[in-house]
Amino acid sequence: MGEAATKPNPTEDRLATLSMPENGWADAARKAALARVREMGLPGRRDEYWKFTRPDTLVQADAPQAALFHNEEGPLFGEMDRLKIVFVDGVFDPKQSDDLTLSGVRIDRLADSADIHWASDLYGALEANGHYVPRPLAALNTAYATDGVLIHVTGKAEKPINFIYLHENETSDAILHHVVKLDPGAELTLLETGPAAARFNKCMEVDVADTANFHHVRAQGRDHERRAATHIFARLGTESVFKTFTLTVNGRLTRNECVVELTGDDAVAHVAGACVGDGDFHHDDTVFVTHDALRCESRQVFKKVLRNGAVGVFQGKILVKEGAQKTDGYQISQSLLLDDDSQFLAKPELEIYADDVACSHGSTSGAIDEEALFYLRSRGVPANVATDLLTLAFLAEAVEEIENETLRDALVERLQGWLERHRG
């Protein structure tokens, strides 16, 4: 036996469980991604951006089991007119999905598209470009994604597209990769809902051309024991708009990374999230916004409600490159700790190489305001209802980042439901 074979190597152990799908146009990108994974190695506890979140269960060869969880709630956004694309444990389900035709949009399946393809210079490209800090789980995703959707938006999409991720198998281990390309002036609202799998690795690359508009609202949820590592890589052209909001309820471990590059002047990027966690819940938002053009605006707004030992992590960075004058960057991360056992860990970072910019960031951790609580109770509002009201009020600043009122109301309703079910 050689020396090398006896050394434990979690990266090779994990890679040994996977086989690379073949789909012609993406093969080169997949191989390059695999080389990146090997070079970086999968995340370990000593890595700078994994200090607050243990990567073990995301890296280990097999997905830890995650029980299915059902409640009375109907499908989110169920009332909305939207194009549904359904995945069951990470496998596209044509039966439950709508016809993949939508005016203003071309939709392909990653697994289908065998020939030379419009997505070939995007697939893996934004991911490869996003390693200011190593993101090996994203590279692993590019290399091994078994399914996903390629969306080319040429005009104004007739209605929102909704990826619905159903979780039906307790040990499912899903790797999905989506590519979204918006032509100049194009518009799309993309919704993502559902727990997806016992372990879910998802990567989405979004190329937003000049003056295009991309809105993304995601609700990760429900199953208490699921685990997820997700990445969004976005590149923004001149005067384009990119807005993403994520609501997370439940889940043992969630790591959401969002990497945004403002490459055209006057572009706008908003990255926001709200999460509520009870007990064995660990939620990590890791955001990296790069300003590389004039007069761009970026906002990061994250709120976390934590109770019974839940843990929240925020690692957020604003990088302003040389010459990115008149940058307007804002970042706030706040937690509401409903007891002493819960924890919020924050690492806000600013790195600025231009002299005419306005950047601010803040991070706070606090408990329920006792004065406000007593005031509400003195008017007859029971303590638990009053706590819910104050909790929703705390989350409001993040939730208000969602522009569309119908979507916002639907998420607030979900939050209310969750709070009611988790009343102390």
Next chain:
Amino acid sequence: MLNIKNLHVQLEEEDKQILKGVDLTVEAGKVHAIMGPNGSGKSTLSYVLSGRDGYEVTGGEATLDGEDLLDMEPEERAAAGLFLAFQYPVEIPGVGNMTFLRTAVNAQRKARGEEELSAADFLKIIRERAKALKIDADMLKRPVNVGFSGGEKKRNEILQMAMLEPKMCILDETDSGLDVDAMKLVAEGVNALRNEGRGFLVITHYQRLLDHIKPDVVHIMADGKIVKTGGPELALEVENNGYADILAEVA
């Protein structure tokens, strides 16, 4: 209606006695006023009655229509009909005034086994009552007390009282910070609620408010006790001579 007997209260955090044997009875249909020097314990009394944390009752009792107030949670006291207009109303960012009031009204109705008010009915009633207090639609939409002026906050307290229709109303210095016109509005709001079934305890430093809300009984509180009780003329005496004579007399 409200019966307070020999009430002794100290701070939970430190060994400091604040109320040292308060005796007070407010009958239904009556308006009682409490005056007294700063720091004599007036606000403490109102907080203890409404159930705020941080105080320890070391003796005595307080009942509302025979029910032991001190044994109830704050929201139960409210549902039983007790209301406190705060000396310093609390700002609650992110909670709309309207949502807050509707939640409160319906929570109390539910606690009393009554039917909840529909959104439409509630809106109709609140519009009418807000109008009487010159509270505009914008103030109803804004977060509770956030960015309200001192006077607006006090009017908002009276609006809450008008919506909740409590049996026993305690007003802690609702007149402070009010301009002359606002004081009249507030007094009208209070007077509109006066009826045979309702009691009032009005804490104030000034005769001015009592010109508009005529009290039946006036109490003087000093150093944690009611030291003197009389008719409306007692307030005039305070207004003219301060507390020195009264305190000397009871010492």
